[in-house]
Amino acid sequence: MRILFISDLHLKESDAATTARFRSFMRESARGADQLYVMGDLFHAWLGDAQLAYDEYARSIVADFAHLHQGETKIFFIHGNRDFMLGTQFARSCGGEMWPEQNIIQLGNERALILHGDELCTDDVRYQRARRILRSRAFKAFGNRLPQWIRREIAARLRRASKAHKAGSAMMLLDANGDAINATFARHDVQLMIHGHTHRPTDETRTVNGRSLRRIVLSDWQQDFGYLEWIDGEFFVRPWASTPLSASA
Numbered sequence: 001m002r003i004l005f006i007s008d009l010h011l012k013e014s015d016a017a018t019t020a021r022f023r024s025f026m027r028e029s030a031r032g033a034d035q036l037y038v039m040g041d042l043f044h045a046w047l048g049d050a051q052l053a054y055d056e057y058a059r060s061i062v063a064d065f066a067h068l069h070q071g072e073t074k075i076f077f078i079h080g081n082r083d084f085m086l087g088t089q090f091a092r093s094c095g096g097e098m099w100p101e102q103n104i105i106q107l108g109n110e111r112a113l114i115l116h117g118d119e120l121c122t123d124d125v126r127y128q129r130a131r132r133i134l135r136s137r138a139f140k141a142f143g144n145r146l147p148q149w150i151r152r153e154i155a156a157r158l159r160r161a162s163k164a165h166k167a168g169s170a171m172m173l174l175d176a177n178g179d180a181i182n183a184t185f186a187r188h189d190v191q192l193m194i195h196g197h198t199h200r201p202t203d204e205t206r207t208v209n210g211r212s213l214r215r216i217v218l219s220d221w222q223q224d225f226g227y228l229e230w231i232d233g234e235f236f237v238r239p240w241a242s243t244p245l246s247a248s249a
């Protein structure tokens with residue numbers, strides 16, 4: 001059994017290097033995998049599945065997923081904070097499924113919690129407040145009915161605000177909070193957690209009340225790190241097959 005975990009690709013048409021890295025991952029590395037978990041921020045921005053009608057770039061990404069799915073790989077999507085408007089139409093076009101924010105999966109004889117992970121960054125109070133509004137059902141229903149140009153404008157504003165916010169806040173604020181991590185382990189009663197979002201690839205073990213808890217954090221695709229692969233009980237970080245981004249930039 002071979003299972004792949006990716007997140008934080010932040011795909012956008014203007015980033016040709018990451019797009020090339022994605023295509024070679026899908027066509028080479030991922031071929032023949034049993035399962036692929038796409039754990040948020042696949043796209044740098046997503047304005048709702050209506051985008052599929054006019055965005056040729058988005059459709060080309062969908063085609064890569066659909067091709068992988070035809071090779072019998074099961075594909076599962078979790079929202080990130082940047083593409084929380086991804087919907088079931090997108091997932092279905094890819095031959096995959098849209099999953100909730102936090103999910104328990106079975107890896108061999110171990111239960112693992114998988115999530116994008118932005119909800120763990122509780123020190124970022126401003127972000128958590130915005131998150132509650134943006135990811136509410138009400139906002140999604142409302143957002144999907146707005147004309148395209150307004151949605152585009154909102155997305156651009158959110159990106160500018162997020163950039164300004166990140167530049168202005170201590171990096172510490174943007175990492176996962178230890179108490180939130182421990183509480184999330186406890187709530188799901190698991191000893192293994194995999195998430196992305198922070199762009200700080202990690203494989204750490206913490207001991208809480210005598211239990212050892214393993215947390216694996218996925219890398220974003222703008223670093224030369226790699227993706228996570230699970231084969232029959234063991235994890236591996238695999239380098240991306242394509243030329244390092246620094247070399248192809």
Ligand SMILES: [Mn+2]
Pocket residue numbers: 008040041080081082116118196197198
């Ligand atoms: Mn994120």
